[in-house]
Amino acid sequence: xxxxxxxxxxxxxxxxxxxxxxxxxxxxxxxxxxxxxxxxxxxxxxxxxxxxxxxxxxxxxxxxxxxxxxxxxxxxxxxxxxxxxxxxxxxxxxxxxxxxxxxxxxxxxxxxxxxxxxxxxxxxxxxxxxxxxxxxxxxxxxxxxxxxxxxxxxxxxxxxxxxxxxxxxxxxxxxxxxxxxxxxxxxxxxxxxxxxxxxxxxxxxxxxxxxxxxxxxxxxxxxxxxxxxxxxxxxxxxxxxxxxxxxxxxxxxxxxxxxxxxxxxxxxxxxxxxxxxxxxxxxxxx
Numbered sequence: 001x002x003x004x005x006x007x008x009x010x011x012x013x014x015x016x017x018x019x020x021x022x023x024x025x026x027x028x029x030x031x032x033x034x035x036x037x038x039x040x041x042x043x044x045x046x047x048x049x050x051x052x053x054x055x056x057x058x059x060x061x062x063x064x065x066x067x068x069x070x071x072x073x074x075x076x077x078x079x080x081x082x083x084x085x086x087x088x089x090x091x092x093x094x095x096x097x098x099x100x101x102x103x104x105x106x107x108x109x110x111x112x113x114x115x116x117x118x119x120x121x122x123x124x125x126x127x128x129x130x131x132x133x134x135x136x137x138x139x140x141x142x143x144x145x146x147x148x149x150x151x152x153x154x155x156x157x158x159x160x161x162x163x164x165x166x167x168x169x170x171x172x173x174x175x176x177x178x179x180x181x182x183x184x185x186x187x188x189x190x191x192x193x194x195x196x197x198x199x200x201x202x203x204x205x206x207x208x209x210x211x212x213x214x215x216x217x218x219x220x221x222x223x224x225x226x227x228x229x230x231x232x233x234x235x236x237x238x239x240x241x242x243x244x245x246x247x248x249x250x251x252x253x254x255x256x257x258x259x260x261x262x263x264x265x266x267x268x269x270x271x272x273x274x275x276x277x278x279x280x281x282x283x284x285x286x
Contacts, residue, residue: 019242019259031267031274033090039104041136046105046128047121047170051113054125055081055104056136062099065286066143066177067133068092069126070104073151073183076118076201081106083150089182091273091281092148098282101138103129107156114202115212116168122147122156124170144177146285151236151270154184158214158244162222178285180226181214183236183270186244188213215244220252226284227257230272232265256284 039055046052070092072083081104096102107121149157161179165172188209203209210216229241241257248255260268260275267275
């Protein structure tokens, strides 16, 4: 058992089971699956800024399920929505074969556009899809919506998933049906980040960081969430997902954790989707 001190409104101590390890029965996807997959539509505008663009991958088979909104990483200061088609996230693109449409979303980057610009842009994109998806051939009104992100994008996906209804400059955070954080950041305090994390992206004081981080906002009323993290990650340590999972146990949140501890070394590092359990991912997204 692990005893965790949770310091939020008050200090509490709870003893919880250790984080799960990889199952030998997991079903994974090949590391290169999806690399070079071309979107059906490029540079679809969802807002007025040049960064407000998305790439649309339409479903190729299966009964219609809904839309996965993918949010790229890059430490909030770099990165591009083309990360999805470049490879490493075949777990997400494999959902095209199950009836999911996939949309890769771009957003404004710090320091030119500090927090909450990135979060508000993802909100804007989802809200735009909710009313305009038919114009790009992926109507989502009758289907499910899941937001999935990697690294900083995982933090953004968790922000969306754990703050439904919160007001933003782009409107209230929509309530998605599921969210997935892949190697995501759950705590925004400097001591929880590695020394090479790319600087301050707009969250200044400790109180502001605490209020925004998924480690604080997760609770039992949130839609189902899923964490994927490699145990050898040296960019965003797996303690980010482990602590968030502990928080889920303490609050009764609907949260599952796929901690990748087996398989090729590369699939246990910062892009762990190739080592993730596909069945666990699909149970959460639907």
